[in-house]
Amino acid sequence: MIIGEGKPIKDILFMIQNYSKVIVAGCRGCVTVCSAGGEKEVEVLSSALAMARENEDKPLEIKEVTLERQCDPEYLEQMRSYIDEYEAVVSIACGAGIQFMAEKYPKIPICPGINTNFIGVTEEQGVWSERCQACGNCKLHMTGGICPIARCSKSILNGPCGGSADGKCEIDPEVPCAWQLIIDNLKEQGRLDQLEVIIPLNDWTTSRDGGPRKIIREDLKL
Amino acid sequence: MTSDSRLEKVLAQGEFAVTSECGPPRGVDPDSIRDKGELLKDSVDVVNITDNQTSVVRMSSLSACVILKQLGIDPVLQMVTRDRNRIAIQSDILGAAALGFNNILCLSGDHQKFGDHGAAKNVYDLDSIHLIQTVKHMRDEGKFLGGDELKGVPRLFIGAAANPFADPFEFRVTRLAKKVAAGAQFIQTQCIFNIERFKTWMEQVRERGLHEKVHILGGVTPMKSIGMAKYMKNMVPGMDVPDELIERIKGVDKEKRAQEGIKIAIETIQQLKEIEGIHGVHIMAIEWEEMVPKIAEAAGLLPRPQVN
Missing domain, CATH: 3.40.50.2300 (Response regulator)
Known part of the structure; x- marks a missing residue:
């Protein structure tokens, strides 16, 4: 929400x-x-x-x-x-x-x-955190269900960067490193080979960078 | 040869390479770059110019490289993806090649939170691996990312950074492999203070055969004082400064601590020379450039080889 x-x-x-x-x-x-x-x-x-x-x-x-x-x-x-x-x-x-x-x-x-x-989730009563940047081009199947665009401070698609320490982001020891979470998840699922793949440079046209966005569903229009 | 880089030639000759770096000034004075360049000139093969390191605004790397080039130094243009999108990046790559630069180091850059402009918007259109791919694509395919043909290609020797001390440790070599697959030809590592951990990392590097695909230069930084060692340990992201090292510096008289720091740096270089797959050192003497010739001399790295 x-x-x-x-x-x-x-x-x-x-x-x-x-x-x-x-x-x-x-x-x-x-x-x-x-x-x-x-x-x-x-x-x-x-x-x-x-x-x-x-x-x-x-x-x-x-x-x-x-x-x-x-x-x-x-x-x-x-x-x-x-x-x-x-x-x-x-x-x-x-x-x-x-x-x-x-x-x-x-x-x-x-x-x-x-x-x-x-756009985020309720972690617990009174605690909300970000999950999605609405980039319009979901890649969560490649990244263990954790979005690096929304959750890595640098939106790095091939992380973690050199600033990841003890599972935390370089910007703040309270912020989890998204790439650590991705690795943990893929490890758990036995899919670490996924990380050998270079995720190509992103096409941002579906994101805000492509201008204000609009969806028209002809099937639903009255 | 993919470029006219002095570094590429030194490495191709099988020589142990020596690189160093300097940070541009927080102002317009070109002499501060010239002074640092003169200090480094005869002791190293190439000199990196940092790109707004720690997100503190400084003279642009591109401009400072021009000043070094005028001294006859072969500069390494450091470029971070924090401040530029793919349009600006490709444009600067063309400019760098037109100015006769032969080397580029591809980085993501420290988050702007660390610097003096925390309110800035970051870019990160590309990450460091994409930047490597971009330079290689322009050089080897002769095309822009958008697909159009280049009129003249940038002949650049492509470098990247590796931090063997960041987490998760077991993934650091995988990331290096991705950088090599993307097109990195040389690697300058984060400052090595924990040589044992570095050796473990190098074992993993060799297991994957990466030491035969890329030239790895070990990063060495002399500690000036206890204060600097503590700052590096606690404040710089991804830095591994063991307590024993701090204790060792503490163990000598205050006026001899800088000297002890130099001694440690020289010992580190000597240990690095013994590690299979290490093809050189990158000496980062932060605002202490005058020590680089002394360290290089004491570590038996001088004179630097001639190249054609």
């Missing part, structure tokens, strides 16, 4: 300093699961903003809403009936949701209430 993290409250207060009526909009998708932008976070953020503005003697009227998904037009449409009554929206969906909101409601300023960090 997409992992996000709340922005500091002072940053959000700065973004909305000139408004007195805002919507705080959450999303029941990924950001609910990673506790960054769901219904509960909408509630907590709204009361924090209201309290801070109360203290500044600049009261803030807030409408709290949590959509099923902000990356889907049908749910965004649910705000059409009341959005004009407000001066701005603080969206705590992921970057895609925030942008789709801005696209569907171009007249109202949209303020990001969270930072969108990565």
Whole structure:
């Protein structure tokens, strides 16, 4: 899923300093699961903003809403009936949701209430880590199910580099060396011969480098 | 001969090669390169110029190589894939060949986190193995990666690095084999302080017959002080500095410690000369270039052979 993290409250207060009526909009998708932008976070953020503005003697009227998904037009449409009554929206969906909101409601300023960090997993309660960079050209069958593009600090396709020590990455002793993990996995599966193969230089056209991406599925279009 | 490299010729003559390196300045003064070059000139076969090592911004390797070349030194252009995509890399390779450079060392480079521009975006379009393949492809196939024909090919002697001390140890030789398969002709290793571990690595190298396919030059760095030894041990990624070595330097009077470091370096070179498959040494005297001629002399590496 997409992992996000709340922005500091002072940053959000700065973004909305000139408004007195805002919507705080959450999303029941990924950001609910990673506790960054769901219904509960909408509630907590709204009361924090209201309290801070109360203290500044600049009261803030807030409408709290949590959509099923902000990356889907049908749910965004649910705000059409009341959005004009407000001066701005603080969206705590992921970057895609925030942008789709801005696209569907171009007249109202949209303020990001969270930072969108990565595509990752829940390692344990309260711990998330990155797994995928959405390069559009999956090679996980070659690398023991561990992505070197997302998880090696240098995205090296033929690692590990000389900076791997005790299974950790040179950038931080807390960061596992992706190539150590790859080797461990292939060893376990008796497939170490896989590592003798040079993975050729990557074609990045399917990645962000090829420009903004779009998928059209004719079979699914209405 | 794949190039006009002095190093390639020395190695082809079966001589024990000596290489060294210098880091370009953090400013525009060409004299700092000239001074280092003059110190090294008659004691080594070729001189590497590092490419923004440890991700600290310095004068470009390409420019500093020009300055060395003007002194009559055959420079080794170090190139990291951290800062350049395949377009810039191929462009710089063409430029290097046009400037008369004969050697290139292909590296991935330290992560930008280590340097003074941690906020930079890294590139890593290619890794070091891809860079080796790229140079070889341009030289031997006469083509760009994109497939178009080159108008004149870069005749470069292709080098790569190997770190026998990084983890996982059992995989380091496999990675070397991949670099050789990609087209590496010479290897300069990470600084060797743990000679026993290095010997074990070389056994594995010989088991795979790699010592017959690539020229391996052992990396040697003289320790100036206890502080430097500790820094290398704890702060430099992939460095293996045994405690006994630190204890040995500690065991002599403070004013004699640098001398002890030199002594250790000379002993290391003598041990390396005895290892089957070691074809030379790469002396990295970090900001201590004046010691290189002394080390080379004491290790019996002078005078350097003539080449045609």
